[in-house]
Amino acid sequence: MTDKGVQTINRALDIIEILSMERQGLGVTEIGNRTGLHKSTAHRLLNTLAERGYIEREPQNGSYRLGLKFVEVSSIYLNKIELKTEAQPFLRKLVETVGQPAHLAILNGTDAIYIEKIEALSSIRLYSQIGRRIPAYCSALGKALMAGLNESDLNKLADQTDFYPYTQNTILNKADLLKSVDLVRKKGYAVDDEEHDEGVRCIAAPVYDYTGRIIASVSTAGDKKIISKERDDEIGKYVKEAAEGISRRMGYTNPVYPAF
Amino acid sequence: MTDKGVQTINRALDIIEILSMERQGLGVTEIGNRTGLHKSTAHRLLNTLAERGYIEREPQNGSYRLGLKFVEVSSIYLNKIELKTEAQPFLRKLVETVGQPAHLAILNGTDAIYIEKIEALSSIRLYSQIGRRIPAYCSALGKALMAGLNESDLNKLADQTDFYPYTQNTILNKADLLKSVDLVRKKGYAVDDEEHDEGVRCIAAPVYDYTGRIIASVSTAGDKKIISKERDDEIGKYVKEAAEGISRRMGYTNPVYPAF
DNA sequence: AACTGTGTTTTATTATATGAAACACGATGA
DNA sequence: TCATCGTGTTTCATATAATAAAACACAGTT
Numbered sequence: 001m002t003d004k005g006v007q008t009i010n011r012a013l014d015i016i017e018i019l020s021m022e023r024q025g026l027g028v029t030e031i032g033n034r035t036g037l038h039k040s041t042a043h044r045l046l047n048t049l050a051e052r053g054y055i056e057r058e059p060q061n062g063s064y065r066l067g068l069k070f071v072e073v074s075s076i077y078l079n080k081i082e083l084k085t086e087a088q089p090f091l092r093k094l095v096e097t098v099g100q101p102a103h104l105a106i107l108n109g110t111d112a113i114y115i116e117k118i119e120a121l122s123s124i125r126l127y128s129q130i131g132r133r134i135p136a137y138c139s140a141l142g143k144a145l146m147a148g149l150n151e152s153d154l155n156k157l158a159d160q161t162d163f164y165p166y167t168q169n170t171i172l173n174k175a176d177l178l179k180s181v182d183l184v185r186k187k188g189y190a191v192d193d194e195e196h197d198e199g200v201r202c203i204a205a206p207v208y209d210y211t212g213r214i215i216a217s218v219s220t221a222g223d224k225k226i227i228s229k230e231r232d233d234e235i236g237k238y239v240k241e242a243a244e245g246i247s248r249r250m251g252y253t254n255p256v257y258p259a260f
Numbered sequence: 261m262t263d264k265g266v267q268t269i270n271r272a273l274d275i276i277e278i279l280s281m282e283r284q285g286l287g288v289t290e291i292g293n294r295t296g297l298h299k300s301t302a303h304r305l306l307n308t309l310a311e312r313g314y315i316e317r318e319p320q321n322g323s324y325r326l327g328l329k330f331v332e333v334s335s336i337y338l339n340k341i342e343l344k345t346e347a348q349p350f351l352r353k354l355v356e357t358v359g360q361p362a363h364l365a366i367l368n369g370t371d372a373i374y375i376e377k378i379e380a381l382s383s384i385r386l387y388s389q390i391g392r393r394i395p396a397y398c399s400a401l402g403k404a405l406m407a408g409l410n411e412s413d414l415n416k417l418a419d420q421t422d423f424y425p426y427t428q429n430t431i432l433n434k435a436d437l438l439k440s441v442d443l444v445r446k447k448g449y450a451v452d453d454e455e456h457d458e459g460v461r462c463i464a465a466p467v468y469d470y471t472g473r474i475i476a477s478v479s480t481a482g483d484k485k486i487i488s489k490e491r492d493d494e495i496g497k498y499v500k501e502a503a504e505g506i507s508r509r510m511g512y513t514n515p516v517y518p519a520f
Numbered sequence: 521a522a523c524t525g526t527g528t529t530t531t532a533t534t535a536t537a538t539g540a541a542a543c544a545c546g547a548t549g550a
Numbered sequence: 551t552c553a554t555c556g557t558g559t560t561t562c563a564t565a566t567a568a569t570a571a572a573a574c575a576c577a578g579t580t
Contacts, residue, residue: 005304005307005308005311006268006272006304006305006536006537007536007537008266008268008269008536008567008568008569009268009269009272009305009308009309009312010308010312012266012269012272013312013314016333017333020333020336020337020340021336022340023340023342027526028526028527028528029525029526030526037569037570038569038570039526039527039570040527040528040529040530040569040570040571041568041569041570043527043528043529044265044266044568044569045266045269045568047265048265048266049269051265052270052273054273062526062527066333066337068366068368068373068375068391070333070334071334071337071338071373071390071391072373072391072392073276073277073280073326073330073334074330074331074333074334074335074391075334075389075390075391076280076391077280077326077330077331078331079389080280080282080283082283092381095381096381096382106328108328113328113331115328118379119378119379120381121352121355121356121380121381122356129335129339130331130335131328131331131332131333131334131335131336131338132332133332266567266568267537267566267567268536268537268538268567268568287557287558288558288559289556289557289558290557297538297539298538298539299557300538300539300540300541300558300559300560300561301537301538301539303558303559304537304538322557322558
C-alpha cells in the first residue's frame, strides 16, 4: 500500500462525497461504478455507514443517500466553537442596526467558509449559507481575512488563487487583489463591491483572538441600494464595532482595533 | 471478522464522534485510549481523516479536532433537500406573521430533528438548532409527526419512548401521550405547553408529501406570553397554513388538510 | 418463459491495517 | 546539566480484515 492513508477510509469518504452531490439517492451498483469499487465492496461500506446513521437507505427503491448524522455532527461541532457562541449577540445587533443579514466566516485555503449567518426579514436571497465556501479574493469576508496575513502568506494565497470573473467588478489579477487588501488595511474594513454577485454589496471587518491574530471576519451583506457606496464608512463603522466586540470576547487586548 | 460492519470505518467514526463531544482538541494517545485503539493505529486513522478535511490538527499543540468538512457536507446535504428549499418562503412568512422563530423538523427514531430554523428578531433564546434532536413526545413538532403514524407504528414509538420530566407539564406515560396525539388529530395542530422548556410554548402542524404521508412538521415557538393559550387556535391556523403550503409544494393533492 | 440488471451473500485469497517496537522530541524534576 | 517520562511519529512483520469474484434472489422487461 502506498502512503495515501487508510484505503478503506478514503473509499468510505469517496462514497459520502459522491452522495453529497446528488439530490436523489444512488444505488449500490451506481455507487460502485462511480467510485471504482466492486458493488459488493460498496455494499459493505454503505451498510456500515448506514448502521451509524451517516447514510440512509430509502426503503422504497433501495437507493442510498446521506444520513442526518452529518447534520448532527456538524451541529454539535459548530455549537462548540467558542467564537460562534461569543459572536451571536454582536451579529444579532448588527442585523438590527443595518437591517441586513450578518455573517461570520473563517479562512480555509483560498476560500472563506461561512460558519454563522443571521438572517434579516424581507431581505433579498443571498449566496451565503452556513458551511458554504466563497473565494476569498472576491468577498468582503475573504479580503478582511487576507488583510491579516503576513506578506509571505498573503502572496502565497494570491498565487494559489484562481481568478474567475463572477461579475464585471471581480478582481482578476494578483496586483489588483493586493491593492484591494492594502485598502482594507487602510480603512479597517473590506468591501465587496458587486464582485461576486450582481447587485449585492458586502462590508466586512476582521476578528482577532487573544494572540492578536485574525481568526475570522464579520460582514453585513445586501442589496446595493441599501448597502450603498455612500454608506460605506457608516456601515463599516457598525461592522467594525461588531467585529471588535467579538474580538474582545475572544481575548483581544490590544487597545487599537483593527491592528493594521 | 464478525458481522459488525467494516471495522476500520467503525473505528474512524468512533474517533469522529468522540471528537465531536469535545470543546478542545484531543491528542493521539488520548484518542487511542478512549477508542481502545493503539496510538499508532489512531494516528494513521486521524491522518487520513485530516487529509480529507474531516479532522484538523492544531499546529500549536498537535491535538486533533473535527474539521470543517462536516459542516460543508452537512450544508450541501441540507440544501439539496427539496423539502427544505420549498419550505423557506412559508417559514419566513410564518416568522413575519407570528413574530417568533419558525422550524422545520423530521422524525428520526423517537426524536424530531430540526432541519431548518428561521430566527426572529428580539426573541428569546430557544433550545432549537439545526441538526439538534428533541424527543417527539414532549415537542409540538414531534407530536405533529407522531399524529401521522399508523396505530402500529405509533404504539411502537410510544413503547420505545423514555419519558423524562423536563418540566411539570411533561407527558410521563404512554396513555397520556396517545391522548395528546389524538388531540392533535382532532385540532389539526400540536401544542407543546411548556412540556420541554419552562416558559416556552410551541405550535406545530404536519407536512405531507405527494403520497399523502407526513414527512415533516412546521412549528412556531416562543415565550408563553406571546404564544399564549388564548391564541392557540389563531396561531394554529397560521402554522397550518404554512404547513399546508409546503405540503402542496411537495405534491400533496388531497383537498383536505390536515388529513386526519 | 427467458433475459437483464440490481441488490445481497458467501468465501477463498491476499492486500491492507494493525500494533509492537523503536525513535524523536519536549517538558519536567533531581 | 542530565535523566526520566510521556507523547507523537515512523517502520515493518504479520495477522486479519477487506476485497472482489462468484453465486444467488428478485423484480422488471421483452
